[in-house]
Amino acid sequence: NAGVTQTPKFQVLKTGQSMTLQCAQDMNHEYMSWYRQDPGMGLRLIHYSVGAGITDQGEVPNGYNVSRSTTEDFPLRLLSAAPSQTSVYFCASRITQGGMVNEQFFGPGTRLTVL
Amino acid sequence: ILNVEQSPQSLHVQEGDSTNFTCSFPSSNFYALHWYRWETAKSPEALFVMTLNGDEKKKGRISATLNTKEGYSYLYIKGSQPEDSATYLCAPYYGQNFVFGPGTRLSVLP
Numbered sequence: 001n002a003g004v005t006q007t008p009k010f011q012v013l014k015t016g017q018s019m020t021l022q023c024a025q026d027m028n029h030e031y032m033s034w035y036r037q038d039p040g041m042g043l044r045l046i047h048y049s050v051g052a053g054i055t056d057q058g059e060v061p062n063g064y065n066v067s068r069s070t071t072e073d074f075p076l077r078l079l080s081a082a083p084s085q086t087s088v089y090f091c092a093s094r095i096t097q098g099g100m101v102n103e104q105f106f107g108p109g110t111r112l113t114v115l
Numbered sequence: 116i117l118n119v120e121q122s123p124q125s126l127h128v129q130e131g132d133s134t135n136f137t138c139s140f141p142s143s144n145f146y147a148l149h150w151y152r153w154e155t156a157k158s159p160e161a162l163f164v165m166t167l168n169g170d171e172k173k174k175g176r177i178s179a180t181l182n183t184k185e186g187y188s189y190l191y192i193k194g195s196q197p198e199d200s201a202t203y204l205c206a207p208y209y210g211q212n213f214v215f216g217p218g219t220r221l222s223v224l225p
């Protein structure tokens with residue numbers, strides 16, 4: 001299993017540009033999520049999905065869109081990049097079974113800089 | 116927005132020292148607590164999943180306890196080694212998503 005994969009690993013954007021961060025998992029996990037990591041702060045949830053076709057907002061959703069057309073893929077779209085979106089982005093996935101709280105598996109991260 | 120605190124923010128210990136950190140979280144509607152270990156340039160990896168008040172978990176030299184009534188968890192490392200250097204994150208779960216603390220950054224000096 002490749003686990004959770006993310007592309008690209010690094011990206012530099014200019015203000016106003018749009019882009020999509022890719023995330024895929026091959027563990028058949030229902031739950032997938034996107035976090036951003038900023039210095040001095042914990043991982044903050046951007047968007048999450050509990051299954052194909054279902055997405056919801058997390059703590060900091062503004063400026064980002066997501067979709068979940070398949071179980072495997074959960075792309076994150078930046079609509080019009082702003083310097084405040086400079087961060088490290090992590091995708092994560094986990095099983096959801098009968099209310100059990102299973103561990104999350106994280107991707108390697110994407111380091112995004114917006115100039 | 117739920118507030119999860121971790122202390123200390125960072126610490127430096129000598130190889131062989133034992134150390135512990137604290138995670139404090141709101142106890143209302145609590146379901147579970149995860150501890151993660153996050154090495155520089157890598158992704159977080161789960162250490163423990165804890166659910167019940169009084170839970171104790173152990174993995175090698177690392178152990179954790181949970182108090183759900185007062186809303187805190189301790190992580191202990193016995194005989195720290197340089198490879199223990201990492202950021203340790205706690206993440207309580209409240210029914211749909213996790214809320215991550217800011218982490219404790221541990222540096223173990225040889």
